[in-house]
Amino acid sequence: MTTPTPPTAAGTTAGGTSTGTPVTLVVLGGTNRLRRADRELLVLAGTLGATHVVVPDAPDDALLDELAAHAVDAVHTLEGGPGDRLTTPVVALAEAAARETGAHVLLLASTPEAKDVAARLGVRLGAGVVTDVVALDADLVATKSVLAGSWTTRCRATSAVLVATVRPNSVELPAGAAAGGTGTATAGAQRPRVRAHAVEDTVPAARVVARAELPASGRPALDEARVVVAGGRGTGGDFGPLEELADALGGAIGASRAAVDAGWIGPEAQVGQTGRTVSPQLYVSCGISGAVQQRAGMQSAGTIVAVNKDEQAPVLEIADLGIVGDLRTVLPQAVEHLRALRG
Ligand SMILES: Cc1cc2nc3c(=O)[nH]c(=O)nc-3n(C[C@H](O)[C@H](O)[C@H](O)COP(=O)(O)OP(=O)(O)OC[C@H]3O[C@@H](n4cnc5c(N)ncnc54)[C@H](O)[C@@H]3O)c2cc1C
Known part of the structure; x- marks a missing residue:
């Protein structure tokens, strides 16, 4: 097995920022609808540097507008979409985006699916993975609860790259953002550029054979x-x-x-x-x-x-x-x- 190499410094590649501002990658699920937890990640990312987003499906205009309002610079997506595989296409895409941009932080929601992605990214990027984060400082010190919630700890990854899963409801959204807006005066903001990656995902992962919509309860997730x-x-x-x-x-x-x-x-x-x-x-x-x-x-x-x-x-x-x-x-x-x- 080869030792994973972390992404190199930001600002030098096609997908990175031209200013050298550190890039934070927000890894979203496969949907074109932002959930509250996604908006919290975007707000948090905005405190850490330039924000890029990873989303496996091609983003539609509504999503691009919403990401523009969160000052997202670029959206990394998969050429041809994620297909019928679970998890691994997103991992391959996020890895490619991280290497291209030199991202120093990757943020995901603390869901079981996203933790699966986070663990795989940690291995591929040689990154420290911190789960169930409830706060992340600008100097990347993470606060998390451990031992069945009985202790709160603060920790920092010693690796060049941090992969963090953030618990929903940990980040305060600006007024209006929870309902789907951004809470900021950003109408007409420039849409992020879309970078489609041709990534070959060769991992023999589980395949989706059928999908069924859960009956809607009308209640929040x-x-x-x-x-x-x-x-x-x-x-x-x-x-x-x-x-x-x-x-x-x-x-x-x-x-x-x-x-x-x-x-x-x-x-x-x-x-x-x-x-x-x-x-x-x-x-x-x-x-x-x-x-x-x-x-x-x-x-x-x-x-x-x-x-x-x-x-x-x-x-x-x-x-x-x-x-x-x-x-x-x-x-x-x-x-x-x-x-x-x-x-
Ligand atoms: C490896 C492992 C993993 C586990 N994972 C989980 C987990 O993820 N989540 C989880 O919840 N448990 C988990 N458990 C089980 C856990 O240990 C408990 O058995 C379980 O949480 C008990 O559920 P309960 O509180 O509903 O039932 P009980 O312990 O039976 O408690 C019922 C309570 O209801 C009260 N009550 C009864 N009637 C009324 C009434 N009319 N009005 C008001 N109060 C009433 C009683 O006073 C009592 O306090 C796990 C156990 C193991 C070993």
Whole structure:
């Protein structure tokens, strides 16, 4: 096996900046729609130097306009698109873009798919990989939570290149940006140039044989929701009261593994060590005891509210507000109160 070589300094190649400004690459998924988590990466990248974006599908005009408003200089895309392979085309494209631009930082969202990409990029570029970052300073010191969320650490990669996955809801968006705008006066900004890479991806990776759209719930995606209402075994399988509260708060539904294992809700809702890691502003834990594996996925939430009928439940040790009571009584009261507040 050969030792990977990091990209060389920025500003000297066709895809780099002419000014020598360090390039940050934001690696997006295969969609032409920016999610909130993507916008957070773009805002963060803007604090670190020039921003280039990696997106496997050819970007449409709407995406280019939105990227222009975020002052993105260039979009790196794959000639012919990503095809039917999982992950590896994006890795090959991001590697090519990093080498061409001499990028010193690659940013991705902290999703399971993106972490797969990040790990592969770390090997190919000889880069340090830091996952679950909640803050990144201009001198590239990253803040992250470790050991099931019980410690917050600060670290810096000793390699020339840093690959960082950033937890959604870690970066404050300018007013208006969360809804799809940028929150900045950037109308008419120049569109980024598009650089199509002809990259041969020879890795024998898994292939996509079929795709099915998940039925739309009308709620935000769990990964990037500002509010998560999560239920456990204490729901007894009835998530109705939780859905009403989630809808009143504009939130997503999460679950403990016990609720998933019972078949009450799909595995995509599981929060925790072997599920999703979420960092919402508000996490409402309902009928969940608060095992360490559950905490691993939610402890970095801004505010934790726990509803549990057992005053000894461990979740109450980490809750900012604990409500001891039956969730079937407490949640409808909360919904009623919220509705009354809104008139
Ligand atoms: C390797 C490994 C990985 C794991 N990964 C995960 C993971 O990713 N996510 C995860 O969640 N777990 C995970 N687990 C499981 C974890 O250890 C716990 O078993 C699980 O989180 C318990 O789920 P629970 O809190 O819903 O159920 P329980 O522990 O049974 O707690 C139910 C709670 O509901 C309360 N309650 C009951 N009725 C009511 C009511 N009417 N109103 C209000 N409160 C009520 C009870 O007082 C209790 O506190 C993992 C375990 C292992 C070994």
